[in-house]
Amino acid sequence: MKTFLMLLWMGVIAGVVIGGFILIGGMSMATTAPQEAVVISLALACAILPYCFARAFTEMTNLDK
Numbered sequence: 708m709k710t711f712l713m714l715l716w717m718g719v720i721a722g723v724v725i726g727g728f729i730l731i732g733g734m735s736m737a738t739t740a741p742q743e744a745v746v747i748s749l750a751l752a753c754a755i756l757p758y759c760f761a762r763a764f765t766e767m768t769n770l771d772k
Contacts, residue, residue, distance in 0.1 A: 708768060715761040719754075726753035 726749075733746030 712761075712765060712768070715757075715764055719757045719761050722757040723754045726750040729753060 730746065730750035733750065734743060737743040737746050
């Protein structure tokens with residue numbers, strides 16, 4: 708179980724790194740405000756969704772504590 712949790716949290720770190728690359732690359736290519744909004748939303752989704760999943764799984768496995 709601890710190995711799976713570690714993999715989930717490593718996925719969160721990977722999501723943050725990927726989101727950072729999307730943010731840097733996308734903002735350099737965006738020319739309008741709607742394009743910037745899409746880039747920011749996509750970068751945040753890459754970081755937030757894995758975090759929420761990992762946090763929820765961690766809390767579900769720690770119910771007895």
